[in-house]
Structure formats: C-alpha cells, structure tokens
Amino acid sequence: MWTLAQIAEYIGGEVIGDEHYEVDSITTLKNASAGQISFLANTKYKKYLATTHAGAVIVTPENASAVPHHAIVVNDPYVAFAKAARLFNPVKQHQPGIHISASVSPASIIHPTVSIAAQVVIEDGVELAEDVVIGPGCILQQGVKVGKGSRLIANVTVCDSVQIGQDVIIHPGVVIGADGFGIANDKGTWIKVPQIGSVIIGDDVEVGANTTIDRGALENTVIGNGVKLDNQIQIAHNVIIGDHTVIAGCVGIAGSTQIGKHCVIGGGVGISGHISITDGVQLTGMTMVTKSITKPGIYSSGIPAEPTQQWQRNVVRYRQMDVLADRIKQLEDKNK
Amino acid sequence: MWTLAQIAEYIGGEVIGDEHYEVDSITTLKNASAGQISFLANTKYKKYLATTHAGAVIVTPENASAVPHHAIVVNDPYVAFAKAARLFNPVKQHQPGIHISASVSPASIIHPTVSIAAQVVIEDGVELAEDVVIGPGCILQQGVKVGKGSRLIANVTVCDSVQIGQDVIIHPGVVIGADGFGIANDKGTWIKVPQIGSVIIGDDVEVGANTTIDRGALENTVIGNGVKLDNQIQIAHNVIIGDHTVIAGCVGIAGSTQIGKHCVIGGGVGISGHISITDGVQLTGMTMVTKSITKPGIYSSGIPAEPTQQWQRNVVRYRQMDVLADRIKQLEDKNK
Amino acid sequence: MWTLAQIAEYIGGEVIGDEHYEVDSITTLKNASAGQISFLANTKYKKYLATTHAGAVIVTPENASAVPHHAIVVNDPYVAFAKAARLFNPVKQHQPGIHISASVSPASIIHPTVSIAAQVVIEDGVELAEDVVIGPGCILQQGVKVGKGSRLIANVTVCDSVQIGQDVIIHPGVVIGADGFGIANDKGTWIKVPQIGSVIIGDDVEVGANTTIDRGALENTVIGNGVKLDNQIQIAHNVIIGDHTVIAGCVGIAGSTQIGKHCVIGGGVGISGHISITDGVQLTGMTMVTKSITKPGIYSSGIPAEPTQQWQRNVVRYRQMDVLADRIKQLEDKNK
Structure with a gap:
C-alpha cells in the first residue's frame, strides 16, 4: 500500500485530490477499481478516463480536470507509470548462495552476494560481481565476466570470454558469444574461419528471449550502454550497436554493420552486412536495409497486405x- | 500389426478388399512395400498410385478403383492418415517419477503420475497435474501450473506464474513468459516497464521449437484452445490468439495485437502491434500486416524472387x- | 610464435622478405603491430596496406610489392587467412571423461575419448564416436548417434534417433529433430500428424546458434555434407539440403523443399514448401521464393528502404x- 503522496514523490508528480489516499496496485483504466491507480499515456485510451473506477490516475496537466477521482499530474505519464509499476512490483530478491545442483568451477571468482540457481554451469575463470543473479540452467563458459547487479534469468548460454556490464538483464534462451558465421570457399568446400574476437555488452542492457549475439571474427562484437533488445534478434559477428538504441523482435543484422546511438529499429527489419546506420535513425517494421544510412530520420520499405x-x-x-x-x-x- | 478392419474402424473408413490383411507401418506411396499401408491425400502424388507396392492405400471413394491392392475408403484421407499414423506410432509412454538429477522444490505440488526427467528444475509453487511429462533440462519457475496430460519435450523454459492447459505439447527451446519488451523513454534513456501480467495457454495447444511467448505488461498474453504454433515464432506481450488458429514458422506478432479464431498464418508473416485480425483470416507466407483486417479472406503481400x-x-x-x-x-x- | 616460413608452408604460400621473421597472432591491417601478421582479402581494405604496422601481410601476387614489411603471397588470401588463423588459434582440446553432474544412461555407447561436460543428459541408446565433445547442458534423447570428432558446444537439444555425421559443430540453443509442423483439419479442429521420420546430418556441417531442424513426417529431413548454417534458421520437416550449400541467418525453409548443392542463401530469405531449388543458386538477403528455381544464377526480391x-x-x-x-x-x- 502506498499513499498518493508517496507515489507522487517517487515518480516526480503532483497530487490533485487526497494525498493520503492509498492504492495497492497499478492497472489499466478499463480494469482498475477503487484502491488501484491507473494512467493515461496513449490518447487512444482517453475514452476510458471518464468512467474508470481507478481511485487515482496518473495524467498530464491538460487531462487532470477530467480524472473522476484523485490524480497525479506529471509531464510524461508513460515514464511515470513505468516507475510507479516498479514501486508496486519491486525486482524479485534472490538469496545469495550457490544451489547444490549447480556445477561451479573452483577456478572462478564469485562475489559472496551472488545468487546461483539450480543446474547452472560456471566454468573456469568466470568472474561474477556483486549482486549478480544467475538463474536456473544458465551456462557460463570459460572466462566470462558479469558486472554488478546483472541478472541472467534462466537457460542463458554465454560462451568463452564474453564480457557483460552492470545492471544487464538477459532473458531465457539467449546465446551470447557463439562463433560468427565465418567461412571461406576453398575450391568448392567451405572451411571455417576461426572466430577469435569476443562480445562486449555495456551497462543497463536488456536482451530478449532467444536472441543471439555472435562473437567477433578478429575484433569484438559490441553492444553499447542502455541498448534494449527484444526477442529472437540475430546480431552477427563484429556488429557494433550504439548506446541507447532499441531493437524490436525478429531483427537480423549481418556482420560488421554499425548501428548508431538512439536508433529505434522496428520488428522484423533486416540489415545487410558491412554498412553503417547513423545516430537517430528509425526503421519501421520489416524494412530491408541494404545500404548505409547517413542522415537521421525515419525509413521504411515493404508493401503491406492486400486481398x-x-x-x-x-x-x-x-x-x-x-x-x-x-x-x-x-x-x-x-x-x- | 493391425488388420485393415481394425484400421478402418479406428480411422472411420470402409475396407475394399481383404479385411484380414495385416500391415505393420504407414509410409508414402512411393516408398511403401507389401505389408505397409499408404495414403493418397494430395493429387500431386496420384501418379504413384498405379505402381505403389503398398499392401493397402487410404483413399477417397473416387480413387478407390485405382488402388492396385486393398483400399480403405474415407472422406478425408489426410485426417485418416494422421489417425492411422498414430495407431502405428503411439505417443511414447513415460515412467512416472522424478529423475535423481532433477531439482524439485518441496514447495511444489506434483501428481504421482507425473514424469520428471534429468536436470529439470521445478521451483516453489509449481503445480503439475496428472500424467504431465517434463522432459530433460526443462525449467519451470515459481508458480507455474501445467494441466493434465501436457508434455514439455526438453529444454523448455517457463517463467513465473505461467499457466499451461491440458494436453499441450511444448517443443525444445521454447520460452514462455519472459518479460515483454516494455520500455519508456526518460529523457533519452530507456527505462524498463515492469511486466506484471502473465501468459495463459489453453488446452490442446502445440508450441514449436524455439518459439517465444512473452508475458503481458499489465494483463495476460493469451493463447486459445487448439492453437498450433510452429517453430521460431515470436509472440509479444498482451497478444491474444483465438481458438484453433494455426501459425507457421518465423512469424512475428507485435504487442497487444488480437488474432481471431480459425486463422491460418503462413511462415515469416509480420504483424504490427495494437491491431486486430478477425476470425477466419488466412495470410500467405511473408505477408506484412500493418492494419487491422476486419473481413475474413485470404491476404498477401511481398514480391517473389526474380533474376x-x-x-x-x-x-x-x-x-x-x-x-x-x-x-x-x-x-x-x-x-x- | 611461428616463423613466416612455417606459416607459408601451412597455408601454401611463398614468403617475400625474411622467412625467419616471427609473428604471434593474426589481426586486421588497421590494428596490427610488429610481431603480428595480417591479410588483404577485400579491396575495400587496401587503403590500410601502405600504413599497416603488421610485420607481415598475406596478399595476392599483384599486391606483394605494396606490402610495407614482409609478405606471404598466395592465390586466395581469405582462405589463407582462415588457415593461418587456425594455426594461431587451434581448436580447444577437451579432457576425455564424463562430468560428475552429467546424467548418462548406462544403455548408451560412449567412446572412451569422448568428453561430456556438466549438466548433460544422455538417454538410452545414444552412441558417441571417437573424440566427440558434448558441451555443458546438452540433451541427447534416445537413440541419437554422433559421429567422430563432432562437437556440440553447449545447451544443444537433439531429439530421438537423430543421426549426426563426423566433424560437425553445433552451436548453443540449436534444436534438432523436434516434431515437424504436421496437422490435419478434422472438422475445424487441428489434429496432430505424428512425425515419424528423423533428421540425418552429414559430415563437416556447422549449425549456428538457435537454429531449428525438424524431424521428417514419414521420411527424413536431410542436411548434406559440408553444409554451413548460420543462426536462427528454421528448417521444416522433410527439407533436403544439398552438399556444400551455405545459408545465412534468419532463413526459413518450409516443408518438403529441396535445396541443391553449392547454393548460397542470404539472410532472412523465405522459401515456400514443396518446391525445389537447383544446384548453384544464389539468393540475396530477404528474397521471397514461392516457386521452384530450375536454372542456376542469382535471384532477388524485396524493395530496399527509403525515407x-x-x-x-x-x-x-x-x-x-x-x-x-x-x-x-x-x-x-x-x-x-
């Protein structure tokens, strides 16, 4: 239970109504009841505002007067919602310690606050910093380093010598540091090009379920700070992704391509290898990018469905x- | 070994020829030999009918006279084939019990008929009903519920509080209930929107290898009864899929989209978020859907290959x- | 440390300069320093040749005179680079033996040179030949056979009765032999078609992270010798892929399609079911193939991005x- 005053302080807003009113959870305008708080961030849902049963609603100043009960006024209700939702749903705490079924190399360096779940494998030379959480079934191969506060949810595979920053979240099924697709045609037969680079993942990165990030051929694949990756993305060897870029599901990025900072890449986009996308580019869903993009802006391709x-x-x-x-x-x- | 009479009874057909003829397996017209049964379901393969060595063939009435040996006549030979194939290849039975290498929380509720294989992780609060089979390497996080007769083949990850119905089959590498891709831009930095909904999977659902189904942001992601999902499909948070819809491989469905009942979605299709596809829609492979579809029918996009x-x-x-x-x-x- | 003479012998080239000069690693022209060797395989990087600090460079005869220090002259510098990189980065050796946390059926046949890592599951009837390496978390279900020298890196799932050839490399998250997507519509409800074929994988195949290869419906899915598959590829039931074909990431191939030998398939390509692609076909990235291709050559589709x-x-x-x-x-x- 939080009072509106406490929530307003946490999210940086102002209460209009009863500061002492208490709410116990956050939900949509349509589903909310008294004792719950909701929010209006998308004009599409404004139609639910007048009739919502929510005891309180987070809104912009211009919508404050339309709130039926109490309001918290903020500049950006979606950001405020994200913060309030965290207040009601704090990150699950994990008991420090190593589950008896985990296989942890004695030649690893594990901070005493680290939590290692069942059936985990930690190989030689792994280093896990303060408050790292390694969920069930995760595999960390030789020399992997994970920074403070990072969490591997479950069944994540991190290959040799990959480095993961602080406060990173990695969802199940992710594979980081598998060999890049390097082959050379030796008179009709393909021979393997050893992949001797690694993967470096910055701080505050999130990686969605079953996404794959390959290790570099000679140099590293690099994911910048604050990058957010959705599910089933394929990032090939030597790709570099700039800070605070977000990529939706099912995107494929071919080898050695550089993506700038603060880009927003829609679902199902395909990006060729050895090209460069400048900072601040947006790509709508399923766009096919075959050449470098040197000017910020929104780009698209693909023809939508018809009968x-x-x-x-x-x-x-x-x-x-x-x-x-x-x-x-x-x-x-x-x-x- | 089954007699044609037994098979005909099981699949609901009529024998033309020797009811006591015995066959021990089912295969294609081209590869069949005496002592085997085959079927003709696709006119493309009619050319093999005259010369097949199959001891018996499952056909429609109009093709019965062209069968060289014995026939079983049915209205839908493909459905009949599916049933006959099951007769010859019954579902593998699993010994009830918990493998010694599995890690099973004492705070879980496991029906005595359940089979739990090697290296499995069952966390607190998990409930497994009668005849559930949890294959090797599966991870069921806190509070997961699995209904009667459902089978997780191997290496499946099911995150906190996901509910799975009865007679569901989930193939390896599937991730159900990972966080949806919820982010809010707080002055140039993306902050995480807690994903506090769950995933509800109906009865008789099949989920193909490495498919991902994200948990909802505030409400649940819902997969209806009888839905069949192929491999490497991405289903984002708060998607709702209607009963008896089938989706082929590599499809991506963005957040909060609703798919109707009895839809058929081809491989590689991409569907935008926050739209609605009505019942009975078919989408051919690689179609790009950016707007709601309100009329049943077949829809397409994409331009096929040329030199x-x-x-x-x-x-x-x-x-x-x-x-x-x-x-x-x-x-x-x-x-x- | 290798002398240029030793490297030249290994890669089949000729030293121009000091045969006794020693180098300890291989890297790009741009990053190389004295004591390192580099290579020029792509004309795009020729601009770095004059100023490279590399102690030696692998080049074609026509570029030999432009090398600032020592050179090794070869016909194909990229192939030579691949071989030299292997010289400096030999394949990691694995200790034979079975990790104490692995669950290995006594009804399996394991060659004494095999290495089985932590948390592995080996079910009944599995056969592992000489020098096979099964990395952590891999699951080999009943009757799987793996040929000499093959390596499953980590967290690979191989379902019942799949056969894998010699010197195959399988990266994490791969699923081989899950049920194909076989369903029949029985009056509005989809019933499962049992998938009773298997998967046969040839020799010298490489399979990228999170790729899925389904088992056949009645006959087998077949991957030829020397085939190289990148990450997140979906290969449906009964697909046949010819020898020495390479497929880039995120490709989907629908059921019963045949791909010829020596094809090169770009990333994100989608190929319909029940068609045939002849030998020597190249498909550029994101091409949509809906009909058989009977003439070798390069094919494309898709419209690239625009504002x-x-x-x-x-x-x-x-x-x-x-x-x-x-x-x-x-x-x-x-x-x-």
Whole structure:
C-alpha cells in the first residue's frame, strides 16, 4: 500500500485530490477499481478516463480536470507509470548462495552476494560481481565476466570470454558469444574461419528471449550502454550497436554493420552486412536495409497486405513496369 | 500389426478388399512395400498410385478403383492418415517419477503420475497435474501450473506464474513468459516497464521449437484452445490468439495485437502491434500486416524472387513510379 | 610464435622478405603491430596496406610489392587467412571423461575419448564416436548417434534417433529433430500428424546458434555434407539440403523443399514448401521464393528502404498500378 503522496514523490508528480489516499496496485483504466491507480499515456485510451473506477490516475496537466477521482499530474505519464509499476512490483530478491545442483568451477571468482540457481554451469575463470543473479540452467563458459547487479534469468548460454556490464538483464534462451558465421570457399568446400574476437555488452542492457549475439571474427562484437533488445534478434559477428538504441523482435543484422546511438529499429527489419546506420535513425517494421544510412530520420520499405487476388494482379503489373515505362516513352514520342 | 478392419474402424473408413490383411507401418506411396499401408491425400502424388507396392492405400471413394491392392475408403484421407499414423506410432509412454538429477522444490505440488526427467528444475509453487511429462533440462519457475496430460519435450523454459492447459505439447527451446519488451523513454534513456501480467495457454495447444511467448505488461498474453504454433515464432506481450488458429514458422506478432479464431498464418508473416485480425483470416507466407483486417479472406503481400538483374531494374522503376504517373497525366492532358 | 616460413608452408604460400621473421597472432591491417601478421582479402581494405604496422601481410601476387614489411603471397588470401588463423588459434582440446553432474544412461555407447561436460543428459541408446565433445547442458534423447570428432558446444537439444555425421559443430540453443509442423483439419479442429521420420546430418556441417531442424513426417529431413548454417534458421520437416550449400541467418525453409548443392542463401530469405531449388543458386538477403528455381544464377526480391514519406507515396502508387496501366492503354488507343 502506498499513499498518493508517496507515489507522487517517487515518480516526480503532483497530487490533485487526497494525498493520503492509498492504492495497492497499478492497472489499466478499463480494469482498475477503487484502491488501484491507473494512467493515461496513449490518447487512444482517453475514452476510458471518464468512467474508470481507478481511485487515482496518473495524467498530464491538460487531462487532470477530467480524472473522476484523485490524480497525479506529471509531464510524461508513460515514464511515470513505468516507475510507479516498479514501486508496486519491486525486482524479485534472490538469496545469495550457490544451489547444490549447480556445477561451479573452483577456478572462478564469485562475489559472496551472488545468487546461483539450480543446474547452472560456471566454468573456469568466470568472474561474477556483486549482486549478480544467475538463474536456473544458465551456462557460463570459460572466462566470462558479469558486472554488478546483472541478472541472467534462466537457460542463458554465454560462451568463452564474453564480457557483460552492470545492471544487464538477459532473458531465457539467449546465446551470447557463439562463433560468427565465418567461412571461406576453398575450391568448392567451405572451411571455417576461426572466430577469435569476443562480445562486449555495456551497462543497463536488456536482451530478449532467444536472441543471439555472435562473437567477433578478429575484433569484438559490441553492444553499447542502455541498448534494449527484444526477442529472437540475430546480431552477427563484429556488429557494433550504439548506446541507447532499441531493437524490436525478429531483427537480423549481418556482420560488421554499425548501428548508431538512439536508433529505434522496428520488428522484423533486416540489415545487410558491412554498412553503417547513423545516430537517430528509425526503421519501421520489416524494412530491408541494404545500404548505409547517413542522415537521421525515419525509413521504411515493404508493401503491406492486400486481398490475395489483388496482390496477384499487382505482382504481375510490377513485373511489367519496364514495359509500361517503355510504352509511356513511345506515347511521349508520338505526342512531341 | 493391425488388420485393415481394425484400421478402418479406428480411422472411420470402409475396407475394399481383404479385411484380414495385416500391415505393420504407414509410409508414402512411393516408398511403401507389401505389408505397409499408404495414403493418397494430395493429387500431386496420384501418379504413384498405379505402381505403389503398398499392401493397402487410404483413399477417397473416387480413387478407390485405382488402388492396385486393398483400399480403405474415407472422406478425408489426410485426417485418416494422421489417425492411422498414430495407431502405428503411439505417443511414447513415460515412467512416472522424478529423475535423481532433477531439482524439485518441496514447495511444489506434483501428481504421482507425473514424469520428471534429468536436470529439470521445478521451483516453489509449481503445480503439475496428472500424467504431465517434463522432459530433460526443462525449467519451470515459481508458480507455474501445467494441466493434465501436457508434455514439455526438453529444454523448455517457463517463467513465473505461467499457466499451461491440458494436453499441450511444448517443443525444445521454447520460452514462455519472459518479460515483454516494455520500455519508456526518460529523457533519452530507456527505462524498463515492469511486466506484471502473465501468459495463459489453453488446452490442446502445440508450441514449436524455439518459439517465444512473452508475458503481458499489465494483463495476460493469451493463447486459445487448439492453437498450433510452429517453430521460431515470436509472440509479444498482451497478444491474444483465438481458438484453433494455426501459425507457421518465423512469424512475428507485435504487442497487444488480437488474432481471431480459425486463422491460418503462413511462415515469416509480420504483424504490427495494437491491431486486430478477425476470425477466419488466412495470410500467405511473408505477408506484412500493418492494419487491422476486419473481413475474413485470404491476404498477401511481398514480391517473389526474380533474376537479380531484372530485380534491380524493377526496383529502379518502382522508385520512378511517381514520375511515371506524372508523365501519364501530362500525356492525358495533351490528348484531351 | 611461428616463423613466416612455417606459416607459408601451412597455408601454401611463398614468403617475400625474411622467412625467419616471427609473428604471434593474426589481426586486421588497421590494428596490427610488429610481431603480428595480417591479410588483404577485400579491396575495400587496401587503403590500410601502405600504413599497416603488421610485420607481415598475406596478399595476392599483384599486391606483394605494396606490402610495407614482409609478405606471404598466395592465390586466395581469405582462405589463407582462415588457415593461418587456425594455426594461431587451434581448436580447444577437451579432457576425455564424463562430468560428475552429467546424467548418462548406462544403455548408451560412449567412446572412451569422448568428453561430456556438466549438466548433460544422455538417454538410452545414444552412441558417441571417437573424440566427440558434448558441451555443458546438452540433451541427447534416445537413440541419437554422433559421429567422430563432432562437437556440440553447449545447451544443444537433439531429439530421438537423430543421426549426426563426423566433424560437425553445433552451436548453443540449436534444436534438432523436434516434431515437424504436421496437422490435419478434422472438422475445424487441428489434429496432430505424428512425425515419424528423423533428421540425418552429414559430415563437416556447422549449425549456428538457435537454429531449428525438424524431424521428417514419414521420411527424413536431410542436411548434406559440408553444409554451413548460420543462426536462427528454421528448417521444416522433410527439407533436403544439398552438399556444400551455405545459408545465412534468419532463413526459413518450409516443408518438403529441396535445396541443391553449392547454393548460397542470404539472410532472412523465405522459401515456400514443396518446391525445389537447383544446384548453384544464389539468393540475396530477404528474397521471397514461392516457386521452384530450375536454372542456376542469382535471384532477388524485396524493395530496399527509403525515407518513410516517399515509401508511403510509392505504396499508394503501387496499389494504383492497375489503373495506371489502364490509362496507358487508353492513351495508346487514342494515339493509334
């Protein structure tokens, strides 16, 4: 239970109404009841404001008067919601210690505050800093280093010598530091190019479930500070991702490509290798990027769905475009 | 060994030929030999019917006379094949009990018929119903519930408080209930939005290898009854998938999108967030869906492969379409 | 430390300069210092040749005179680099033996030279040949066979009866032999088609992190010799991939499709089911293949990124193509 005064102080807002009113959880406007707090961050949901049963609502100043009960006024209700939600749902605390079923090399350096869960494998030379949490089934191969406060949720595989910063969250199924896809064609047969770089992950990074980040060929793959990666992203060897860039699910980034800082990359985007995307670029979902992008801005590609019959006709027309262009040219010649 | 009479009874068909003929396995028309049964479900394979060595063939009434040996006549040979194949290949039975290497919390509720394999982790508050099979390396975090008869094949990760229905099959590498991709931009830095919803999976669901289903932000992500998901699908937070919808591999569905019942979604499709697809929609492979679809039917997008030189020319033309349209307009003005 | 003479012998080249010069590692032209060797395989990096500090550089004959210090001359510097990198970074040796935390069935056949790491599960009937390495957390279900010298890095799941050839490398998170996506619609409800085929993987195959290869429905899924697969690839049931084909990350191949030998498939490509791609086909990244390809060559599809405003206009134009074509036709009629 928190009073509105306590919440307002925590999220940096101002109470309009009863400061001593208490709420025990946060939810949507539509589902909230008395004793709960909600928020209005997306104009799409404004229609629920008048009729919400929420005891309190986090809003911008212009919506304050429309709140039926108490309000907390802030400049950015979505950020305020994120903070308030954390207040009601603190990060799960883990008991320090090593589960009896874990296999931990004596040649590793484990801070006494570290929590290591069941069925974990910690190989030689691993170093785990203060308050690190290694969830069940995680595998940390030789020489992996994990910074203070980072949490590997479960079933994460971190290969030899990868370095992970502080306050990083890594979700289940993630593989960091597997060999990059380096092959050379030796008279028709592909031979392996040893991948002798590593992966360096900055601070405050989050990596979504089943995402893969390959180790570099000669130099390192690098994920900057504050980068947020969703699920099932593939990051190839020697990719460099700038600080505070966010990438949605199912994106593939080919080898040696550099992504700038503060980029926002939509789901399912594919980015070719050996190119460079400057800072502040946004890519909408399923965009295909084959060349460097040197100017900040929003970029897109892909043609959205249409009824299949119409799609079939349009595909045929698309293939005739060359001919259509020629026919226009001929008409223009006649009409000179 | 089953007689044709037994098979016909099991699959709901009628024998034409010797009811006492025995077969020991099922295979393709092309590869079958005497003592085996086969089926004709796809007209593409009709060419193999006349020369098949199969002792018996499952066919529709109209193909019965073309079967060289014995036949079982049914209305839907593919469904009949599925059932017959199960007769010859019953679901593997698992010994009840807990493998000595598994780590099972005493604060869990495990039905005595449950089978728990090697290296499994069962955390506090987990509840496993009758006949549940937890394969090797699976991790069930706090409070997970699994319904009667469900099977987690191997190396499946189920995060806190996820609920799985009855007769569900979950293949290796699947991650259910990892945090959704919730972030808020706090003056240039992304902060995490706690993901306090869960995932609810209905009955008779199948989830393919390495698919990920994220937990909801405030409310739950929901997978309906009878839903079949292929491999490497990404289902974001708060997605709702209606009963009996099937989704092929590599599909990505962004957050808060609702998919109707009885939909069929092809491989590699991408679906934007916060939209709604009505019941009975089919999407062909690699379609890009950016807006709600309110009418049942088949939808498509994407342009299929062509020789690269031609593709390069067409891409150039595509980018000139605006100019081409203007040139047509000018010609029309001249020809008024 | 290796002398240039030793390296030249190993990679099949000729030293120009001091044969006795010693180098201890290999790196890029840009980062190399004295005592290191580098290489020039991509003309893009030729600009670094004049100023490199590398004590020696592997080059083609035509670039030999431009090398500032010593050179090793070869026909294919990239292949030579791959070999030299292996010389400096030999494959990690693993101690034979079974880790105490592994769960190994007594009904398996394990060659005494095999190395089995922590938390591994080896079920009944598994056969592991000479020098096989099973990394931590791997799960080999009943009847799996792994050929001589193959290495499963970590957290790999291999389902019942899959056969893996010799000198295969399988990276973390890979799932081989999960059930294919076989379903039949029985009056609105989808029933499972038992997947009773298996997966056969040839020799010298490499499989990237989190890739999935499904078992066949009736016959086997087959990966040829020398095939190299990158990360997060989905290979459906009954796909056959010819020898020495390479496939980049995030590719999806639907069921029963055959890919020829010596194909090169770019990242994010999607290939429909039940088609056939002949030998020697190249597909550029994100290509959508819906029909068989019967002639070797390079194929592409997809429209690359453009600024979003322009993209929106072009999508509108694309949908008007039918109308534009009609308008051209009308103009032509007027101009006859």
